[in-house]
Amino acid sequence: MAQYTRVSGSVGLITLQSPPVNALSAAVRQAIVDSMQRALSEPEVKSVVICGQNGLFSGGADIKEFRGQMSGPPLIPMIHAIEASSKPVVAAIEGIALGGALELALGCHYRIAHSKARVGLPEVTLGLLPGAGGSQRLPRLIGVPAALDLITTGRHVTAAEALKFGLVDQITDHNTVNVAVKFAQRVAGQPLDARRISTYPCLSPPDVDVLFEEVMQRVRRTARGAIAPIACVQAVRAAATLPYNQGMERERELMATLSTSGQTRALQYFFFAQRAVGRWSMPSGARWDTSKPRPVHKAAVIGLGTMGRGIAVALAQAGFSVVAVETQEKQLMEAKQAISGMLERGAKRRGVAPALDKINYGCNIQSVAHVDLVIEAVFEDMALKKKVFQQLSAVCKPGTFLCSNTSGLDIDQLACQTRNPELVVGMHFFAPAHVMKLLEVVYGPKSSPLAVATAMQLGKKIGKVSVAVGNCRGFVGNRMLKPYLEQALFLLEEGATPEFVDQVLEEFGFAMGVFRMSDLSGLDVGWKVRMADGLAVPNPTTGQATRLRQGRRYSPLGDLLCEQGRFGQKTGRGWYQYNKPGSQVAKPDPWLHSFLDEYRAWHALVARRIDHQEVLERCLYSMINEGFRILEDGIAAGPEDIDVIYVFGYSWPRHRGGPMFYATTVGLNKVLERLEHYHQAHPDVPSLQPCDLLRKLVASGSPPIQKWREVIKKVRSQL
Ligand SMILES: CCC/C=C/C(=O)SCCNC(=O)CCNC(=O)[C@H](O)C(C)(C)COP(=O)([O-])OP(=O)([O-])OC[C@H]1O[C@@H](n2cnc3c(N)ncnc32)[C@H](O)[C@@H]1OP(=O)([O-])[O-]
Known part of the structure; x- marks a missing residue:
């Protein structure tokens, strides 16, 4: 929805209202069209301001609507009508203006942004391009090189950077809507011809062909098979070489190809999957919305090898006080130097002061006595880890959470070494821990919802995508990696x-x-x-x-x-x-x-010719089969958890949605049939034996991935 009001006598104010992010749903678009018509028809109204409620302009097109048949007024004619308006239209950008929302703002005659606002065209991250004229207007406004950067990466830019590009006309620290209304009053009646971006020539640097060639090569190299970044370059090229109307036609053609591709479906699924993992649940019934985390102010890291160093850096950079412990004097000195270097390089990149003073070093485990949470990152050896947990349990103040960065050892065995096993969870970081986005938060049978909630929140605060998983050998990620690695070795043996x-x-x-x-x-x-x-x-x-x-x-x-x-x-x-x-x-x-x-x-093995299909099917389907076992065992709550782990932790191509989503694009029946085929050929390889859940899903008609949880519930209740 959008609300239309008249303010200051002569300004029509259109406020987008569609929580949580004022997405441009069919209802919102209809309300904008209606409000614009009203503003144009009211003689008292001399200019218009468009803003969003709750300090948020808009998060762009409503991604949920992409799944079904589009209804309501389309964005392109709506934006054209705004641009063609005889009364000036000012976008008052607070919070965010992303995707279709920025395209809407580009159709306005002026853009005023709050200094804390962020804008961007992230459509590429959803397998699309800015298909509401954004690929044609942005290069005309800010030039081809900057537009190529923003459109092919989808990155969000700050208001200050947007001002530098000329993407916004003014930034303010004050109430943006008030500033925009005053601005709208000032520009009322002024000619608008020079404010319609679609009429601008597209200014390109002299060596524009070389630039496009370079960008295309870079994009092809980094896209790993994703088609949207390439289409984005092609669309901007159309802006640079064709008149506006023909450029729009090219944008439409490219958009049509992208929006029917499997890649955009995978990326849209992944967008919601990333958000779904935050709504974690445990088999006990404990959930994200009923389990309150306890605040963590001071944390400790035990063991300063590669992982411990990265974890300490991630914590310090997020503002936590850290006690970093390494019992070997020489290694402590080396770690101190390495951590300081990492902090300094990171701070330089981000243009901030290095958080060197956030870390206190110690060579004695006693120095963690007063922290709120400890992350153990010593060598992957159960006996050693058990000893550390015994010491921690004796040394730490009551209520301290004890976490292990083990990549697959039994959390329960560690919890048993402590007085309060309910405060023990796994926090499995991925190397390099200050860079990689994934964190597996592993709960054992004794872990309390409080401990899980606290570790999940800590993960969020240090910028990780945290996924709560159950305790088993290798947890989710490494457990699924095992059959994948195993098949790769068997393939070598076979030729x-x-x-x-x-x-x-x-x-x-x-x-x-x-x-x-x-x-x-x-x-x-x-x-x-x-x-x-x-x-x-x-x-x-x-x-x-x-x-x-x-x-x-x-x-x-x-x-x-x-x-x-x-x-x-x-x-x-x-x-x-x-x-x-x-x-x-x-x-x-x-x-x-x-x-x-x-x-x-x-070994008397005769090498045979192995083709592309066999490599993919054996490596990937065996891994997917293990994913189904993980779901069956309740180690992951849903397929989204597995997919997020694989994309963020194991470089699974995002445009394929993650292994479980990929299985749906192949067809569950096909995955089952190929697994049966390979298992028949290799009966001594249990990972190729199709698991029950896969069979049950196929038997129930291969429901869409969003419905798997219901089937899983049924399978588990039958156990
Ligand atoms: C011709 C077409 C051309 C145009 C194409 C486009 O515009 S493509 C679009 C281009 N735009 C983008 O790509 C922007 C995508 N969005 C974002 O980047 C971030 O959500 C954010 C920066 C807007 C807010 O971050 P944050 O960390 O503060 O919050 P959060 O991330 O947790 O989200 C909160 C809730 O809002 C939901 N939701 C959010 N956006 C949309 C949406 N557009 N739609 C629907 N729903 C959306 C989200 O699912 C979540 O719901 P839940 O789980 O609570 O039920």
């Missing part, structure tokens, strides 16, 4: 190369294929875990038995590489070779190819 497997996965959209990723993370990490589990054994014998461990098929390939000291990038050798240890440029390694040949000969 593929690391380069081919990686190429297929990177073409799918992963930032890195499985082998390049393993080289980056370090092959020794998984090796140590497999040794502790009794899986990796030295000097295996020949024959079938070597490739069977604990009753299931096993590939010792990764162990054999580690036995040769090939730990990946850090040693300069892994699945690839590198110029020197630490180098990131992976090159195919002839040694590795001969090693694979010898391995196959040793």
Whole structure:
């Protein structure tokens, strides 16, 4: 809705009213059209101001409406009518003007923004382009280079930056609507021809072709298969090379292609999925809206290796007082230097003072006695972690939350070491912890809703997307990674190369294929875990038995590489070779190819030709199958949690929505049928055996992903 009032005698004020973000729903658009007609027909009204209620201009088109048939007046003619108005129209921008809302403001003759407002055209992040004239008006107003930047990245800019670009005419620290109304009174009756952006020529730099070529190359490189950024460049190019009307026609064509693509559906799903994970629930029935967090003022990090350093930086940068503890004197000094460097570089990038004084260092666990929350980040060794939790329980003041950054160990075993197991949760950060957005908050059977709520809130405050998950080996992310890694190794045994497997996965959209990723993370990490589990054994014998461990098929390939000291990038050798240890440029390694040949000969395996489809299906469907098991087990509350974890923590291409959403685009019946096929071919690989939930979803007609929770509830109630 929108409210129309007359203010100061001669100004028609249109206030958008559609909580929570005044999105431009059909009702809002209709109300704008009606209000404009009224303002134009009332002789007393000399000018118009458009604003949004509750200090928020608008979050743009109503994304929920994209799912169904559009109704109500379309945005394009509505904005054209505003621009063509004979009375000046001023946009009073408070809070945000994003997407269609900024396009609406670009149709106005003037734009006045509050100094704290943010504006942007984030349509690209939803798999779209600014398709209500934004791709044609913005370059005409602020020039091609700046428009290309804003439209292809979707980034929000501050009012100050918008003023610098000429995107807004004025910024104010005062009541924006009042300022805009006064402004509207002043400009009433003035000629408007020079204020209609669609009539402006599009000013391009002399080397505009080179610029478009460069931007297109950059976008193709970084898009990882996403089509919207490319369409955005094409639309701006149309603005730069065609008259306005023809440019609008091109915008319409490109928009039509994007809006029917699977990518925009995936990105819209993902937009809501990101918000859904904040509404967490636990199997006990505890929920986000009934569990209050306790404020955390002071936090501690125990163990200052790579993860601990990143966590300390993330906390300090968000304004928390941090006690950083490392018991080895030499490592403490190194960590101190590294953390200060990270804080200084981060502060320089953000143009703020480094938060060096937020961190106090200590080499004794006693120094955490007075903090509100501790994050343990010592080496991934259960015995060591148990000892730390015993010490923490004895040292910390009553009520301190004790969290572990373990990437997969049993939270419950750690909780059992403490006097208050209800205050123990996992906080699984991803490396580098001050950069990566994902945080898995892991609750054990004893974790209280208070502890979960507090960890979730802390995650939010330090800028993480936090997902609450249950306690099991590997939690959600690493548990699903296991079958994916396993299939990749089996494919090598059967005839593929690391380069081919990686190429297929990177073409799918992963930032890195499985082998390049393993080289980056370090092959020794998984090796140590497999040794502790009794899986990796030295000097295996020949024959079938070597490739069977604990009753299931096993590939010792990764162990054999580690036995040769090939730990990946850090040693300069892994699945690839590198110029020197630490180098990131992976090159195919002839040694590795001969090693694979010898391995196959040793085990009497005959290499066969493996195609693109088999690599994708075996790696991805086995991972998706594990995702269904996770849902069945109640470790993740819904598919959105899994998808958010995979996009933010494991570089799953966002335009494919996450593994569970991807399964719906493939078709659940097809995923089931292919899993059955591969399981028949590899009966000793349990991860290929389709899980019950997948079968039940297919049997119930493959409902849309938004309905899965109902089926899951039914499956669980039958257990
Ligand atoms: C021809 C077409 C051309 C135009 C295309 C477009 O305009 S495309 C659009 C271009 N615009 C964008 O891409 C902007 C997308 N939105 C945002 O970036 C952020 O939501 C924000 C910055 C507006 C507010 O951030 P914040 O952290 O303060 O809050 P929050 O994020 O938690 O959201 C609060 C609630 O509002 C909901 N909701 C929000 N926006 C929309 C919407 N447009 N629609 C519907 N709903 C929307 C959101 O789901 C949530 O609901 P819930 O879960 O409570 O039921």
